[in-house]
Amino acid sequence: MSSPTAEKTMMFGLEATHDRFPSLIALRTKALEIANGASFPTRKDEEWRYTPLNLLRDSAWTPGNHAGVTAADVASAALGDFDQIILVFVNGAFSAELSSPLENEAIEILPLSSAISDGKAPRLGELAAVEESFSPVAAHFGVLKKQAMHQFAALNTASFTDGAFLRLKKNQVVDRPIQLLFLSQGANVGNCARVYVVAEEGSKGTIMETYASVGKTTQSFSNAVVEVFVEPNAFLEHVKLLKENDRATHIGLTEVHQSADCTYKNYCINFGGLTTRNDLNVNVNGQNAHTRLDGVVCLDKEQHVDNHTRLDHAQPNCESYEVYKHLLDDSATAVFNGKIFVHQDAQKTDAKQTNKAILLSNKATMNTKPQLEIFADDVKCTHGATVGALESSMEFYLQSRGIPAQEARAILVYAFAAEVIELIGHEGIRTELSKMLFTKLGVKQ
Amino acid sequence: MLEIQNLHAKVEDKEILKGINLTVNPGQIHAIMGPNGSGKSTLANIIAGKDGYEVTAGDILFEGESILEMAPDERAAVGIFLAFQYPVEIPGVSNTYFLRSAVNAIRRAREEKEMDSLSFMNMIKEKLNLLHLDNDLLKRSVNEGFSGGEKKRNEIFQMAVLEPKLAVLDETDSGLDIDALRVVADGVNALRDQDRGFLVITHYQRLLNYIVPDFVHILMDGKIVKSGGKELALQLEEKGYGWIEEEVLAKA
Numbered sequence: 001m002s003s004p005t006a007e008k009t010m011m012f013g014l015e016a017t018h019d020r021f022p023s024l025i026a027l028r029t030k031a032l033e034i035a036n037g038a039s040f041p042t043r044k045d046e047e048w049r050y051t052p053l054n055l056l057r058d059s060a061w062t063p064g065n066h067a068g069v070t071a072a073d074v075a076s077a078a079l080g081d082f083d084q085i086i087l088v089f090v091n092g093a094f095s096a097e098l099s100s101p102l103e104n105e106a107i108e109i110l111p112l113s114s115a116i117s118d119g120k121a122p123r124l125g126e127l128a129a130v131e132e133s134f135s136p137v138a139a140h141f142g143v144l145k146k147q148a149m150h151q152f153a154a155l156n157t158a159s160f161t162d163g164a165f166l167r168l169k170k171n172q173v174v175d176r177p178i179q180l181l182f183l184s185q186g187a188n189v190g191n192c193a194r195v196y197v198v199a200e201e202g203s204k205g206t207i208m209e210t211y212a213s214v215g216k217t218t219q220s221f222s223n224a225v226v227e228v229f230v231e232p233n234a235f236l237e238h239v240k241l242l243k244e245n246d247r248a249t250h251i252g253l254t255e256v257h258q259s260a261d262c263t264y265k266n267y268c269i270n271f272g273g274l275t276t277r278n279d280l281n282v283n284v285n286g287q288n289a290h291t292r293l294d295g296v297v298c299l300d301k302e303q304h305v306d307n308h309t310r311l312d313h314a315q316p317n318c319e320s321y322e323v324y325k326h327l328l329d330d331s332a333t334a335v336f337n338g339k340i341f342v343h344q345d346a347q348k349t350d351a352k353q354t355n356k357a358i359l360l361s362n363k364a365t366m367n368t369k370p371q372l373e374i375f376a377d378d379v380k381c382t383h384g385a386t387v388g389a390l391e392s393s394m395e396f397y398l399q400s401r402g403i404p405a406q407e408a409r410a411i412l413v414y415a416f417a418a419e420v421i422e423l424i425g426h427e428g429i430r431t432e433l434s435k436m437l438f439t440k441l442g443v444k445q
Numbered sequence: 446m447l448e449i450q451n452l453h454a455k456v457e458d459k460e461i462l463k464g465i466n467l468t469v470n471p472g473q474i475h476a477i478m479g480p481n482g483s484g485k486s487t488l489a490n491i492i493a494g495k496d497g498y499e500v501t502a503g504d505i506l507f508e509g510e511s512i513l514e515m516a517p518d519e520r521a522a523v524g525i526f527l528a529f530q531y532p533v534e535i536p537g538v539s540n541t542y543f544l545r546s547a548v549n550a551i552r553r554a555r556e557e558k559e560m561d562s563l564s565f566m567n568m569i570k571e572k573l574n575l576l577h578l579d580n581d582l583l584k585r586s587v588n589e590g591f592s593g594g595e596k597k598r599n600e601i602f603q604m605a606v607l608e609p610k611l612a613v614l615d616e617t618d619s620g621l622d623i624d625a626l627r628v629v630a631d632g633v634n635a636l637r638d639q640d641r642g643f644l645v646i647t648h649y650q651r652l653l654n655y656i657v658p659d660f661v662h663i664l665m666d667g668k669i670v671k672s673g674g675k676e677l678a679l680q681l682e683e684k685g686y687g688w689i690e691e692e693v694l695a696k697a
């Protein structure tokens with residue numbers, strides 16, 4: 001179907017980047033077809049009902065240039081201050097100068113572009129397999145199926161310029177987190193980042209994506225796809241921090257595949273942006289796997305965040321916990337749509353989902369839709385949602401001890417949101433995110 | 446230091462306090478006793494500045510100034526403290542953080558220098574010992590998962606830290622075992638001096654063996670119907686409230 005909206009998906013001069021990776025031409029051509037074939041999501045689409053994309057649709061986007069970002073910009077945009085490896089991408093292009101040295105014994109770290117063109121990465125076979133599986137037959141699996149449903153993922157496949165390839169090697173424990181910093185700079189820049197992460201058998205580590213704006217960025221659009229494979233007995237913590245300016249649009253799809261006996265923990269920290277949509281799909285394909293999906297949304301003004309999570313429990317004896325907390329001030333709006341599918345074979349699944357919102361203004365809005373679909377009979381699944389104002393009795397308690405009303409509220413909202421941040425295992429990330437939250441809420445440390 | 450003058454107050458259109466007069470001078474301990482629902486907590490909450498009460502007549506003066514228009518934190522800053530009958534749990538806020546925020550907020554309001562963390566911690570540890578409380582209480586969230594008795598001790602611990610000029614204790618003795626009762630009383634007595642006043646709300650004479658009051662007032666149906674010395678508490682213990690009701694009726 002070629003409709004007027006089809007042109008709108010051809011942002012970023014797709015033709016130009018089309019032949020950047022000759023080995024991917026077939027894949028990208030197909031993806032472009034999908035992207036163009038789908039109509040632009042509107043609020044009539046159930047999955048996009050609460051998330052307005054007019055700005056995205058009605059603006060012209062350019063790839064931008066890659067110059068002018070300094071080490072100081074990186075220092076202020078990246079989450080510091082702890083021992084880590086940072087990879088910096090400016091408007092979608094990898095910057096070796098701004099990044100840490102990539103050599104590492106325990107983990108293979110490559111800009112995706114070199115991983116693709118050098119064929120260095122053994123795991124790239126899988127990306128190629130992804131390419132082949134673009135046949136309708138194989139379209140039942142993972143990201144491809146979603147790509148057909150999620151045109152932004154297809155758009156990403158068609159037009160990503162770079163990204164990261166991370167491979168935590170077998171049985172290696174990586175203490176230093178890897179932070180992928182995606183910076184938008186300049187007017188009306190739009191870019192697609194693609195990330196591919198494998199935590200090999202028995203490995204352990206922490207990865208982080210940070211999306212930030214530099215300088216006087218006016219409008220920007222970042223469209224990311226992150227694929228994560230967690231192999232047996234691996235342990236992976238994955239933090240996504242969104243701190244773009246309040247004119248930025250972000251759409252991100254994270255597709256996770258968990259094997260048996262592994263642990264995957266995802267923390268989605270929404271501290272910025274104008275319009276954000278995160279899709280997080282976790283496919284639990286092995287037994288005895290542990291999953292945590294947690295999120296904090298802290299917004300004000302006209303900010304909007306839409307978190308869609310989907311957990312597919314396909315195998316028995318797995319447990320998953322999910323806690324999303326929202327703090328909404330001014331006219332901010334948030335959406336939480338949490339799907340949990342417990343498939344027929346997934347007996348003894350233990351799945352808990354909670355989402356809570358505190359509305360700090362009567363113009364703030366929370367839309368929440370938990371969705372449990374259970375096809376197995378011997379499972380424990382619960383979900384719960386609360387939306388409300390701050391507890392006045394707690395506020396009075398703090399005030400009666402001398403703490404002024406505004407500070408009392410800040411302390412209470414901090415405590416509410418910090419519960420999620422406190423779950424993060426990596427101390428440096430945890431501490432720095434707590435500090436960010438303190439600053440954001442105007443709480444004294 | 447505290448003058449309650451003809452105080453009338455309503456909650457949701459229901460008149461609860463019907464003309465209370467009470468003066469607490471520096472150095473004095475006043476006990477308030479009275480049946481359930483007579484308005485004791487209402488009075489305590491209004492002194493501390495809780496929302497939801499409408500003062501329809503009268504005034505409360507603290508050191509000569511009306512406090513009715515003051516926010517609760519401003520009242521704390523001038524030296525008013527309420528130990529709650531039912532302390533709330535505040536998940537996610539550690540006791541240390543909470544207390545340091547309180548101490549420093551009060552110091553800022555008084556235009557004093559904030560306390561550095563070392564002197565703060567030293568001071569806190571000293572007060573913990575005074576209340577026989579465990580160090581790990583500091584790391585825990587305010588009142589979260591505390592037993593009834595621990596919550597009450599935590600109130601007195603906070604009082605010891607903030608050193609108010611006027612402390613209102615609302616049934617701090619309820620739910621305490623004998624040892625905890627003594628500890629709480631020690632906490633109060635340690636703070637007792639010629640400049641400080643206490644308003645102790647209780648149902649039991651027992652507490653007053655440890656915290657010996659200068660005056661005992663009986664609050665019934667929103668009014669102080671009888672005042673006396675510490676022996677009044679003993680009489681109550683023995684005879685209940687019936688004879689006072691009769692006395693009131695006879696006078697009317």
Ligand SMILES: Nc1ncnc2c1ncn2[C@@H]1O[C@H](COP(=O)(O)OP(=O)(O)OP(=O)(O)O)[C@@H](O)[C@H]1O
Pocket residue numbers: 456457459461479480481482483484485486487488497530
């Ligand atoms: N928010 C409210 N709405 C309606 N009635 C209220 C409210 N708060 C208090 N009251 C009523 O006011 C009266 C006095 O309550 P208060 O808590 O002051 O009693 P008390 O003397 O402290 O009792 P107790 O000894 O049981 O603690 C009670 O009848 C109570 O039900």
Ligand SMILES: [Mg+2]
Pocket residue numbers: 485486487530615616
């Ligand atoms: Mg009471």
